[in-house]
Amino acid sequence: MLNRQHALVTGCAGFIGSHLCERLIAHGYRVTGVDCFTDFYERSRKEANLIRLSDDPSFDLVELDLAADPLEPLLLGVGEVYHLAGQAGVRGSFGETFSLYSRNNITATQRLLEAATTASSLRSFVYASSSSIYGDATVSPTPEDLPPAPVSPYGMTKVATEQLASVYHRRSELPVVGLRYFTAYGPRQRPDMAFHRFITRALAGEEIAIYGDGRQLRDFTYVGDVVEATVRAGAHGHPGSVYNVGGGTPAELLDVIELLEELLARPISRRFEARAHGDASHTHADCSRASADFGYVPAISLRDGLIAQVASMSESVWQAPSPRPVP
Numbered sequence: 001m002l003n004r005q006h007a008l009v010t011g012c013a014g015f016i017g018s019h020l021c022e023r024l025i026a027h028g029y030r031v032t033g034v035d036c037f038t039d040f041y042e043r044s045r046k047e048a049n050l051i052r053l054s055d056d057p058s059f060d061l062v063e064l065d066l067a068a069d070p071l072e073p074l075l076l077g078v079g080e081v082y083h084l085a086g087q088a089g090v091r092g093s094f095g096e097t098f099s100l101y102s103r104n105n106i107t108a109t110q111r112l113l114e115a116a117t118t119a120s121s122l123r124s125f126v127y128a129s130s131s132s133i134y135g136d137a138t139v140s141p142t143p144e145d146l147p148p149a150p151v152s153p154y155g156m157t158k159v160a161t162e163q164l165a166s167v168y169h170r171r172s173e174l175p176v177v178g179l180r181y182f183t184a185y186g187p188r189q190r191p192d193m194a195f196h197r198f199i200t201r202a203l204a205g206e207e208i209a210i211y212g213d214g215r216q217l218r219d220f221t222y223v224g225d226v227v228e229a230t231v232r233a234g235a236h237g238h239p240g241s242v243y244n245v246g247g248g249t250p251a252e253l254l255d256v257i258e259l260l261e262e263l264l265a266r267p268i269s270r271r272f273e274a275r276a277h278g279d280a281s282h283t284h285a286d287c288s289r290a291s292a293d294f295g296y297v298p299a300i301s302l303r304d305g306l307i308a309q310v311a312s313m314s315e316s317v318w319q320a321p322s323p324r325p326v327p
Helices: 015-026 043-049 095-116 153-172 194-203 223-236 253-264 288-294 302-313
Strands: 006-010 030-035 059-063 080-083 124-130 176-181 208-211 242-245 270-273
Touching: 006 015, 015 030, 015 043, 015 223, 080 095, 080 223, 095 124, 095 153, 124 153, 124 223, 153 176, 176 223, 194 208, 194 253, 194 302, 208 253, 223 242, 223 288, 242 288, 253 302
Parallel strands: 006 030, 006 080, 030 059, 080 124, 124 176, 176 242, 208 270
Antiparallel strands: none
């Protein structure tokens, strides 16, 4: 029997995945979470992300490798798939470590798509793509129909996952919906990401490293807005489509650091280093397609989002903004 309230979330112990699982369970879902706990960062951090879920009877954690283990049993009775698992990080995708990106982004996605073709109960298959597919976009804000031009191997693997999803949509009518996330931040952000590194070092009174001149523009997107868009895409996204998910107000990195100085009430010492390979100079999402198709409008300002992230990293009591109901 079809059960739309049973969702599969891959990468469930990650930054976005753990928030998504909590949101789905709060809305009455039974969630099967999958994670293989790669060593990209400490397992203990990922386990901490799952603390609120660990004793919830609506949540089942399955530890397996999407690129190697049998996947068909995972799809039994599942109505919605949210595929967020993957090898993250632009800079690490160059050189010999690219094989990890190929395996964990391309091979894992293809195997999950193939397994999903056996799931008669499936109504939607939402997968995470990235603004990295655009590279140094020639149009700003950037619409989804701009041809991909990634400047990193990581971005290329995300183009490949989109193409794979398109193949399975055309061949098997799989109800795939792609989401191009633009620089997510907030509580539980990965330790390799800029805001986490900046806040950690600033709280310790240490110098932060800025790659390039600090004038790079980013469309920072609060994790609550990312989850909101993801849930809405699962309910109302058009199969075969891809959507930008941005924060609505791009900011220069130096301006963000000044805001952090204000929120932390302390100066932040800076060290400038060479611009990193694969980093785009600017990102700015045109989210009009997501707004038109499933009502996505980013609701959390950069200031409010950073307040929440600083509070969570300072071990202070913080209250996540309440999600809006999905129409």
